[in-house]
Amino acid sequence: MAENSAPVLRFAPSPTGYLHIGGARTALFNWLYARHIGGKFLLRIEDTDRERSTPEAVAAIFNGLTWMGLDWDGEPVFQFARVERHREVAQQMLAMGYAYRCYATPQELEQMRSEQKAKGLSVRYDGRWRDREPGPEQRNMPYVVRLRAPQTGETVVHDVVQGTVRWGNDQLDDMVLLRSDGTPTYMLAVVVDDFDMGVTHVIRGVDHLNNAARQLQIIEAMGWPVPLYGHVPLIHGADGAKLSKRHGALAVEAYRDMGYLPEAMRNYLLRLGWSHGDDEIIPTQKAIELFTLEAIGRSAARFDMKKLDSINAHYMRAMYDGALADEALAFAQRLHPGRIFDTPHRARLVAAMPFLKPRAKTLVELVEKADFLFTDGAPAPDKAAAQALNPVARGLLLKLGQALDADPWDAPSLEARTRLFVEAEGMALSDMAQPLRAALTGRTASPPIFDVMAVLGREEALTRIRAQGD
């Protein structure tokens, strides 16, 4: 790597699906490190596979990164737009003798591979056109351009996370640089684009580790500066197997919909494979400060939803009540497009937030537990609540309603009045609390009932209590 060049990192997904959790973490690491060293974080869309690339997937990548709060510098680069440049480099390599034309047909190669497999040999291109001039029968026949890779010695990648990794060059075959239709392969395009974009650090998943060796061969042939490589381990499902669709949510947007906060997501993903002593809660600003490539671990990590929950719960509790309320309201609106959440609802939500947020791990739970704040009048009781509202309880509620109907209307005063009431009735507070809770919230579990009454206000609370009188 050129020592004097400014650090440039990039995230280079191919737009063939949504932005998944593994990609999000790779992007996060690149972003964090770029911000840490004051370098650039670029985005490149690797859309050279015209068959599988879709505009929807491009949008999903933009949306996913945006939701994650990972902002990239400058305009995204679309790889396909650069085919001419890729072709040009391939021509240069051809001219310099670092590449050659191969006329083997796909069928021919397929046969070669199956023969190799049958003999128990390793499957790789046998170099049949490496030193062969095309004859008359090749005239006007399609060909691919292959790298004339070194056949002896070894290729060594100095990787910040994996350490020094070596391959005997006899293990690497002559890869395709240009397809027979003249389009570049990923292997060529990546190297050319990284060079042109001035990329100094290539941080990506270990599934690319083997590619690093091959890309290095192209870089060396061109005499270009070698970037610093860092291949981060993959994320596995809870069962240890590769993360796949059967593990459920893979797309980052699915986590948004499950009610996780971007900051919690960042913290969780960061700690998956990276650590700083015993630190668990590492807000993004702190992460930028502390993040180094050397501290990335080498083993694959399993995705643990329970831990994500706990981190998310932490960040929700740490948020200001107003900010969390706005977040929750926006979320609720997306969940229930038909319903109206207006100013009084927000006021109640903010007031109730101190009691609500310790009871929720996600925005989904928060909105669900806040439901009783969004109705006018008593919410429909669930099964257990309906049971608590038996005739005896309802009679008591009516009497209690009268006893409560006074000022001041705050939690301590309400509790004092209620305690006096139950004492006079010769019953325990707990006997009164559940019917009251059922009447006010429609549930048998809720924040402290006197706080609920205080948040609802005198009129609304009494209305709900009296509603049990019929």
Added chain:
RNA sequence: GCGCCCUUCGUCUAUCGGUUAGGACUCAAGAUUUUCAAUCUUGCAAGAGGGGUUCGACUCCCCUAGGGCGCGCCA
């Protein structure tokens, strides 16, 4: 099959040759309590196996086992 990588509590991890192997999540118990949480306290729980090197190994080396990734005119 060939190449490369990985292996500490169930999970994420700390430990840079000498620790009662620590923290977090989960789970269990207790405290608190108007319900449910939150909070606090306590507890359960780990160096894959086998060889070396060393006064001393979770830490270094080798082998085995298990797991992962790659081996396309996909990226």
